[in-house]
Amino acid sequence: VDTIVGFARNSKFDVIVIGSRGLGSPKASYMGSVAHGIVNNSKLPVLVVK
Amino acid sequence: MVKINSGFSNILVCVDNSKQSQKALSRAISVAEKFDSKLSILMVVGESLVNFWDDTEFKVGAENSQIHLKKESTIYQQAEKIINDLAKRVPSQINCVTEILTGDPAKVIVNYSKKKKPDVIIIGSRGLGGFSKLLLGSVSNKVVDHVSSSVLVIR
Numbered sequence: 001v002d003t004i005v006g007f008a009r010n011s012k013f014d015v016i017v018i019g020s021r022g023l024g025s026p027k028a029s030y031m032g033s034v035a036h037g038i039v040n041n042s043k044l045p046v047l048v049v050k
Numbered sequence: 051m052v053k054i055n056s057g058f059s060n061i062l063v064c065v066d067n068s069k070q071s072q073k074a075l076s077r078a079i080s081v082a083e084k085f086d087s088k089l090s091i092l093m094v095v096g097e098s099l100v101n102f103w104d105d106t107e108f109k110v111g112a113e114n115s116q117i118h119l120k121k122e123s124t125i126y127q128q129a130e131k132i133i134n135d136l137a138k139r140v141p142s143q144i145n146c147v148t149e150i151l152t153g154d155p156a157k158v159i160v161n162y163s164k165k166k167k168p169d170v171i172i173i174g175s176r177g178l179g180g181f182s183k184l185l186l187g188s189v190s191n192k193v194v195d196h197v198s199s200s201v202l203v204i205r
Contacts, residue, residue, distance in 0.1 A: 015202070020194075035194075036191075036194075039175075039190070039191070039194055039203050040191070042205070043205055044205060045077065045202060045203060045204045045205055046202070046203045046205075047170070047200060047201070047202040047203075048194055048200060048201045048202075048203070049200045050197075050198055050199060050200050050201075
């Protein structure tokens with residue numbers, strides 16, 4: 001999470017696009033923690049793809 | 051298998067009276083222009099702002115026992131003014147509808163998107179009024195968790 005948020009901040013992107021579920025927890029009914037962390041910590045708009 | 055949906059033909063943008071939602075709308079407009087999408091502007095009036103007895107009415111057979119605001123109530127008129135002002139910014143070539151609902155904003159947005167199945171929901175990360183009342187588990191967080199559409203969270 002930190003890596004992505006930091007990278008995005010330093011590289012001046014317009015938007016972050018991320019899948020709602022990754023390798024972390026395929027069976028979790030809620031969004032993966034990585035996506036969650038990014039949505040909450042990023043200063044950029046985030047597009048969560050389902 | 052995951053259904054891959056690449057277009058943005060239906061956009062739902064959730065607004066309130068905040069700067070954030072203005073940004074969300076601007077973004078929604080530029081996306082809608084690119085993809086020739088249908089735009090729905092949804093405003094949710096927080097439960098706490100509504101006088102239940104005076105301002106609302108039940109509609110028989112309404113889905114999810116949605117409470118409807120009376121059109122003549124002050125709060126509805128205020129909301130209507132805000133949403134109409136926002137809608138004025140939408141270029142005329144974009145097909146745009148507006149809707150005002152009341153209730154818990156996150157729940158209402160989730161239910162609405164279940165019904166309308168937009169391809170993407172555009173929402174500000176934090177708003178005013180009804181939106182910011184919910185501190186930690188903010189509306190956008192809940193929405194991101196519970197809808198089956200993609201969500202673009204604007205900052």
